[in-house]
Amino acid sequence: xxxxxxxxxxxxxxxxxxxxxxxxxxxxxxxxxxxxxxxxxxxxxxxxxxxxxxxxxxxxxxxxxxxxxxxxxxxxxxxxxxxxxxxxxxxxxxxxxxxxxxxxxxxxxxxxxxxxxxxxxxxxxxxxxxxxxxxxxxxxxxxxxxxxxxxxxxxxxxxxxxxxxxxxxxxxxxxxxxxxxxxxxxx
Numbered sequence: 001x002x003x004x005x006x007x008x009x010x011x012x013x014x015x016x017x018x019x020x021x022x023x024x025x026x027x028x029x030x031x032x033x034x035x036x037x038x039x040x041x042x043x044x045x046x047x048x049x050x051x052x053x054x055x056x057x058x059x060x061x062x063x064x065x066x067x068x069x070x071x072x073x074x075x076x077x078x079x080x081x082x083x084x085x086x087x088x089x090x091x092x093x094x095x096x097x098x099x100x101x102x103x104x105x106x107x108x109x110x111x112x113x114x115x116x117x118x119x120x121x122x123x124x125x126x127x128x129x130x131x132x133x134x135x136x137x138x139x140x141x142x143x144x145x146x147x148x149x150x151x152x153x154x155x156x157x158x159x160x161x162x163x164x165x166x167x168x169x170x171x172x173x174x175x176x177x178x179x180x181x182x183x184x185x186x187x
Contacts, residue, residue: 004036005069005102005163007071007100007101007181008036008071008100009036010100011098012040014098015042015066018066021065022044022063023042024065024067024068024089024092025044025046025069025070026068026074027049027070027071027072027073028046028049029049029071029072047073049073052073053073053077053081055081058089058092064094065093065094066098067097067098067100068089068099069100070099070102072102074086076133076134076135077121077135078117078118078121078135079121082135082145083145086145086149094186097186098183098184098185098186099185100183101184102180102181103135103179104135104136104180105136105179105180106137106138108136108177108178108179109175110122110124110176115131117133120137121133121134121135122136137180139155139157142180148187150187151187153183154182154183155182155183157180158179158180159176159178160174160177160178161175
């Protein structure tokens with residue numbers, strides 16, 4: 001099993017004294033983060049990538065979460081879909097609950113390349129993610145997306161060539177990829 005994403009590690013560190021909360025791993029991928037969170041003693045609900053990418057990803061979920069981790073579920077899709085998923089996530093987090101999430105950065109080498117879907121969304125023309133739309137944000141646009149729903153604690157841009165899941169980039173490893181790491185509390 002691959003090592004956990006740095007945001008999963010930060011979530012564990014932040015919430016280590018609150019093991020009784022439910023955590024949603026939004027777009028769990030191969031489950032590397034869900035497994036680490038479970039080993040740390042948390043109750044984890046893992047939502048598949050396909051379910052997370054749907055129009056109503058949490059429509060069947062009746063309970064709220066104390067925290068949501070999304071290491072790639074808010075990277076893929078047109079900007080309007082990312083906004084819709086983020087609203088759905090916020091509706092399922094307890095007031096004051098945590099969001100630990102990654103978002104695409106305009107500092108990413110892939111920004112502006114491939115087929116343009118909307119003003120800030122591009123789909124690669126080749127490689128492992130051929131045709132998969134990626135939404136990219138500068139700090140101002142990402143803050144405008146997050147701040148109506150969340151109080152930002154931190155927003156940091158990171159190079160992620162060695163962080164992103166190798167399973168998703170097996171044929172063509174990332175080169176110059178950048179993501180925003182957001183830590184926020186639901187308003």
